Amino acid sequence: MQATYATYFVYYVLISSGFVNAFEPISTTFVVGVGVGLAAVGRTIYNYVYESCDSKWIAFNSTGLKMALDRKLFGQHVASRVIQKAVTGFMNNKNPKKPLVLSLHGWTGTGKNFASQLIAENIYKEGMASSCVHQFGTTHFLLSSQLENYKSQLQQWFKDNVTNCPRSMFIFKWMDQMHPGLIDCIKPYLGYYEYLDGVSYRQAIFIFLSNAGGEQITQVALDFWKAGRDREEIKLQHLEPALSLSVFNNKKSGLWHTRLIDKNLVDFFIPFLPLExxxxxxxxxxxxxxxxxxxxxxxxxxxxxxxxxxxxxxxxxxxxxxxxxxxxxxxxx
Structure with missing residues (x-):
């Protein structure tokens, strides 16, 4: 689509300026050659001005992400470390076997949305405003009677956007308020398939945000505090097993009994500790x-x-x- 617009633009300039007529006595092959060359220039200019799925607009900054997480995401040493390692490893892998799937959990205000923003800002030049970043909330799926339609729309949305840009990011907010079973419709897109209907989803990133598991996370933090242990001693292994089990068995969670967990398609359950x-x-x-x-x-x-x-x-x-x-x-x- 972008190349077509660029080509039309170049030919419009050639014709309107009389450039083509000026070369009528000469072989039109030369003009065509010039046109092709200018079309390439036009595409370059177009991609410079308008966001596209290339390295000018999408370039992972590992150092930038680490600094942002360390300096801006307060009180979340566990989440910061896991996010940094998970995203960096995925983005540096030239041939990932599946999309990156992160599930962020914790009470309101602990930084889940902000962490997603920091990830986007260090992958896409336009950050959260990038056309490659797609956000979904409960407002997109209000009616339980339309569940099957929502599933169909969601699958088509994934296919269209990943076809347009393989390095797409999808963020699902308020997972604990979504209809149980809705998210299962995207299970195939998160798996180890090389292609689905001719489309590869292996370079995409899926992030789920949820308050589910907040009680378990808080209890661990409280236990450490009561034992007189430093908060920074809390590790992922203290939280992840109970967290994933809690989310899977929570009927109010959009991940309740989901095959995403059952089939181990969520790469990391990332806990966000309550803030002091x-x-x-x-x-x-x-x-x-x-x-x-x-x-x-x-x-x-x-x-x-x-x-x-x-x-x-x-x-x-x-x-x-x-x-x-x-x-x-x-x-x-």
């Missing part, structure tokens, strides 16, 4: 900078103190994480 007061402070300072304000420790401290924490007796973890900080800062500043 100190992490809320860091979020507040970063948000002030993002708003173009001079970071004010007193303002951020007051805002953080007024937020709700749990459990009721210990008040260790922020109930909303960093989710409402942007709005709250508008009030405190």
């Amino acid at each position: 007061y100190r992490h809320v402070l860091l979020c507040g300072m970063a948000e002030m900078s993002a708003k173009g304000l001079e970071p004010d420790q007193d303002v951020v401290d007051q805002m953080a103190k007024d937020m709700v924490y749990f459990p009721k007796s210990e008040k260790i973890f922020s109930l909303m994480g960093c989710k409402t900080i942007s709005v709250k800062l508008d009030y405190y500043t």
Whole structure:
């Protein structure tokens, strides 16, 4: 499609400028040759201006991703490490055997959406605004009576977009609120098939975001705190087994009894720990900078103190994480 537009554009310029007529006495072969050459130039210009599925618009920055996760995703040492290693390994693999499938879990405000954004920003030049990044939420699948239609539409959406760009990213938000069974329709696209109906999905990335498993993650963090152990001692192996089992058996989860788990198609279940007061402070300072304000420790401290924490007796973890900080800062500043 893009090459066609570029070619039409070049020939339009040739004709409208009288360029073709100027060469009438000479063999038209020369003109055609010039036209082909200019068409190539036109395609280059088109791809420079408009996003396309090539290295100018899609280039993985491993160092950038690591720095972003380390410096911007507060309180998530487990998630940061897993995401960095999983995405880097996948993007550096010239011949992956299957798409990368990540399932991000944790309470609201712990950074799941933000982590997805950081991944996109370090793969696509346009970040989340890239035409290669596709987001789905519960608003796309409201009616249970239309479940079969949704499945069909979803499958066609995958096929069309991956055909257009093999290096596509699909993000499913609020998986815990989606109809159980919906996501099973995409099982073939996440598997080890080389081609499905002539299309290879092996370079695509699928990311699921869910609050499911938040209780199990919080309990582990709380147990470490009560035992006087440092939060940074928590490892993936402390969380992933119970997390995957909890998500699979949770009837409120979009992954409930899904074949994606049963067939081991999810590469990593990534836990996002509940955030503590100190992490809320860091979020507040970063948000002030993002708003173009001079970071004010007193303002951020007051805002953080007024937020709700749990459990009721210990008040260790922020109930909303960093989710409402942007709005709250508008009030405190």
